[in-house]
Amino acid sequence: MLSNVKVLIVDDEPNILMSLEFLMKKEGYRVFIARDGEEAFDIIKSEVPDVVLLDIMMPKVDGYQVCQFIKTTSDYSHAKVIFMSAKSKEGDIKKGIDLGADLYISKPFSTRDLLSKVNAMALSTI
Numbered sequence: 835m836l837s838n839v840k841v842l843i844v845d846d847e848p849n850i851l852m853s854l855e856f857l858m859k860k861e862g863y864r865v866f867i868a869r870d871g872e873e874a875f876d877i878i879k880s881e882v883p884d885v886v887l888l889d890i891m892m893p894k895v896d897g898y899q900v901c902q903f904i905k906t907t908s909d910y911s912h913a914k915v916i917f918m919s920a921k922s923k924e925g926d927i928k929k930g931i932d933l934g935a936d937l938y939i940s941k942p943f944s945t946r947d948l949l950s951k952v953n954a955m956a957l958s959t960i
Contacts, residue, residue, distance in 0.1 A: 836862035839956040842883035843867045844874040844900060845918070846892045854887060857945055863956070871895025878904060883913055884959040885952055890919040890930070898933055905934030914955040918943060 841863040868874040890897035922940035
């Protein structure tokens with residue numbers, strides 16, 4: 835069932851990408867990874883993910899811009915967006931939520947907690 839759910843992980847930190855990719859694949863998701871916002875745009879357009887795990891501070895295009903693109907483009911706006919960021923000030927979180935993020939998780943985070951939140955969101959997309 836979860837093998838029909840596409841998860842896009844966008845982060846410029848290789849260790850986070852590798853660990854989350856492994857975790858999500860183990861759970862049964864179809865996983866795509868992007869190392870920056872520009873790569874994310876390409877994958878979003880070609881794969882149309884259901885859930886996007888999104889860092890904010892990245893080279894080229896930041897996570898705020900990616901989230902705004904997803905939530906303002908009708909073909910992609912159904913996607914659930916979870917910010918994962920070291921930017922944990924109230925203003926940063928508010929900006930993310932205002933742009934349409936479904937959830938904002940501050941780094942460092944529990945992968946078990948993140949996985950349970952992804953599972954809940956994935957089930958709502960099926």
